Amino acid sequence: FAQVLDASGAGVVLASRRSDRDAQLASELTDALAVPCDIRRGEDREALVAAALERFGRIDVLVNNAGVTSGHPPEEEPLQSFRDKLETNTVGLFALTQLVARHMLERGSGSVINMASIAAYASLDRSGLAGYVASKAGVVGLTRDLAAQWGRRGVRVNAIAPGWFPAETTKGLRDPDLVSWISERTAMGRPGRIDELDGALLFLATDASSYLTGQVLTVDGGWTCF
Structure with missing residues (x-):
């Protein structure tokens, strides 16, 4: 999904527990950010949203x-x-x-x-x-x-x-x-x-x-x- 959204002109935030893989993919996209995140953890979810808003200003x-x-x-x-x-x-x-x-x-x-x-x-x-x-x-x-x-x-x-x-x-x-x-x-x-x-x-x-x-x-x- 990240590639097709990137190709459509979107800024993309990648988030998963596999941060190395996400960081590699983000480096291959036009405007992307990788954020480590375990969706079960409240602090990870909050950090993800904060990082997305800081980078792009909106979601x-x-x-x-x-x-x-x-x-x-x-x-x-x-x-x-x-x-x-x-x-x-x-x-x-x-x-x-x-x-x-x-x-x-x-x-x-x-x-x-x-x-x-x-x-x-x-x-x-x-x-x-x-x-x-x-x-x-x-x-x-x-x-x-x-x-x-x-x-x-x-x-x-x-x-x-x-x-x-x-x-x-x-x-x-x-x-x-x-x-x-x-x-x-x-x-x-x-x-x-x-x-x-x-x-x-x-x-x-x-x-x-x-x-x-x-x-x-x-x-x-x-x-x-x-």
Whole structure:
């Protein structure tokens, strides 16, 4: 996402626990800043927002893309594992959104883009992702509620629900059996390419979606058709 936002002319703030990787990517972009951040930590969230405002003076778009997952049969998933997913994927997302939204609401404009998942709507069948599913369903609910709360104050809140894409959470889709399994269950017959999320992101980040809020764009190649 950082590259496509940079190419569109945006100043970009990268934030994650992998600060070395972010710093390298920021150095390759036109106008970017890397800030170490664990979204679960209040002091990290506050430092991130402060750094963004100091560098750019305002925050027009927030992309909530932090997420963790792991697979356990639901009857065996440790409660701490379940809580960890909620803490990062839902609670951390909400807490960061609160901080950023205060500045957006004061200014009367802004776009929040949350990363949900098709897991919020449809079982991923063999994956054993109860904690992840619950956390992403929470993201969908938050998206709609925050949109309703803030719409009249100029802040839009939407989400993207990706299907199967190469990412750390899917181990890059390097398992041929997994790719085959996904392809058989997807209307377009293949997993997505990571660049195929760019259009949805740019649409929600810009005035192209100026009359859209509280919505979830599902980008899944037709997985949820069935």
